[in-house]
């Protein structure tokens with residue numbers, strides 16, 4: 001698969017109309033990845049999709065899937081999402097028993113391996129294992145719900161991570177998720193993010209294609225300045 005170049009815009013289908021999913025996926029065809037939030041009502045207080053639904057989304061989506069697992073025991077469940085054919089599977093560092101082994105299993109199956117951290121989780125522990133991952137997701141809200149306000153206090157952590165990634169010459173992608181909009185994407189891009197998840201800012205727009213292009217353009221301009 002040819003990988004889309006940065007800046008990548010990944011609409012979160014958490015903000016889509018769940019009973020019209022096929023049409024909602026067609027609306028984001030010009031974006032880079034469809035971001036699929038899997039929540040188990042345990043790791044986070046919300047419940048969304050399981051593997052069966054993700055398999056149908058995978059079969060229907062015009063763009064590859066970026067699955068974000070907000071679940072307990074990803075060591076047990078994450079490989080199933082890679083088996084379904086998701087291009088990328090991201091699990092939470094806070095939930096994984098053995099993040100490096102899990103990332104290796106995901107890659108062996110053929111998915112890109114991602115690790116996510118909540119706003120309060122330090123990032124330094126990942127510095128020595130950057131090469132084990134294809135993507136690091138720095139959450140810019142507390143995981144669980146769409147439509148929350150962007151947390152600017154997560155930006156110093158992202159900036160420090162981006163510096164470390166550059167210093168080590170790593171190719172890992174840096175993703176942000178939560179409250180990303182026309183008003184906030186530039187801060188995140190300037191701090192070093194190259195992959196942006198947006199739910200309400202995209203599905204809430206009158207013209208989805210224009211919203212994706214605008215977010216991409218803003219991120220590109222800010223990353224050059226950052």
Ligand SMILES: O=C(CO)[C@@H](O)[C@H](O)COP(=O)(O)O
Pocket residue numbers: 012014015035037068141142143144145146147148177178179180197198199200201
């Ligand atoms: O993972 C999550 C929420 O936990 C996100 O993917 C949200 O779906 C983003 O929604 P917006 O903040 O962009 O509305």
